[in-house]
Amino acid sequence: MSHLPSAFRHLRTIRKRRALPWLTLGYAAVVLVGALFGAEITLRSKTRWVKGVFVPVGRRGNEVYLPAGAETLSRGVVGVVPIRPNRGHAVLGGGKLAGTLVRRAVLQERGVLPNGALAWVSTFVYNGTPAQLGVAYEDTVVSTPVGDMPAWHIPPTGTVPGHADTLVIVVHGHGGQRAQALRMLPALQRTGTGSLFVTFRNAHGAPRAGKGYLTLGDQEAEDVLAALTWARDHGYKRAVLYGFSMGGNIVLSVLRDRHQPFPIPVQGVALDCPVLDWRATILWQGQRFGLPRLLARHVATFTQWVVTKRSGQDFDTVDQLRAAPKFTLPMILWHGTRDRTIPISQADALAAARPDLIEYHRVEGAKHIRCWNIDPEKYDAQLEAFVGRVLAGGTP
Incomplete structure (x- = not known):
């Protein structure tokens, strides 16, 4: 009888040793499945419907x-x-x-x-075209090397002298549609500028490029550069870029040295809940879905590897926090404190890195690209004032 406790301890040790490989295999399977799922969403996410x-x-x-x-x-x-x-x-x-x-x-x-x-x-308010707001517009296309990108052009209203030569180019986000930014159209009209609501390669309704993978702002920047060429060819003399979520990363990618000089001068940049660091965003998404921090980190790391392996994605090229010292244009930035898609810490870091250029609005209680909804009048006033200031040559 005296040997029984020792025998039980030995048996438990054997069971643990046998279980360890299975636990390791199970953990690896979770990481693999999570990474493949995450990579697919990162590379291909798009929908024909506005969320509601x-x-x-x-x-x-x-x-x-x-x-x-x-x-x-x-x-x-x-x-x-x-x-x-x-x-x-x-x-x-x-x-x-x-x-x-x-x-x-x-x-x-x-x-x-x-x-x-x-x-x-x-909460996106509109799901149609500018006609849903009673606004006259024209369907057009922006010609790019990979095909014609659909766009809505809203001509200048002429309400502000000297602003009719400016086009605001509005860029939607990852898996998004142009209609998501129609909430801001009345404010844009009051600035007296024209506006062009564009899309980009591999998004819904746009031409497919290569294997249909998104490049998270890198190659999509070429489609916004093409929109600047469209603006020049249609008589515009200057532009403001306005990006939502991944659209924010796209317009910041346009500012890279290799894309300059621009077809027409860009006077300023507006950013609504932009993705600034995709590595941190992928990690954030894992934690958002309840994965323990260590597991979320392993899934995120492997997701990045899968994305790069499948598409050749270079995450450094779309790291806008790293690029912040090179920015020279005035910017306005909104981000919501309840954003569960893109961590607000990214916006905090960008604003802290360039307080000389960035007018930052940290919107209490706002979800992802829902800052306007919290206080439309305040948001509109900030947007209108920013456009007026940059067109007059001012900075924050």
């Missing part, structure tokens, strides 16, 4: 009632588009809980938003 939810709408006078959910409970402004045969669009103000419903006031309305309609509701 479809819900029934209740209406009483100037108030709308929506079922409570993540999108309908979001802070700030949302948009509502009833499904056909109903036609219309409404912009709704901040929400308040009313039992299991969310009550929001109608701020703007075009057409009819009837009681009982099934409707698309989104």
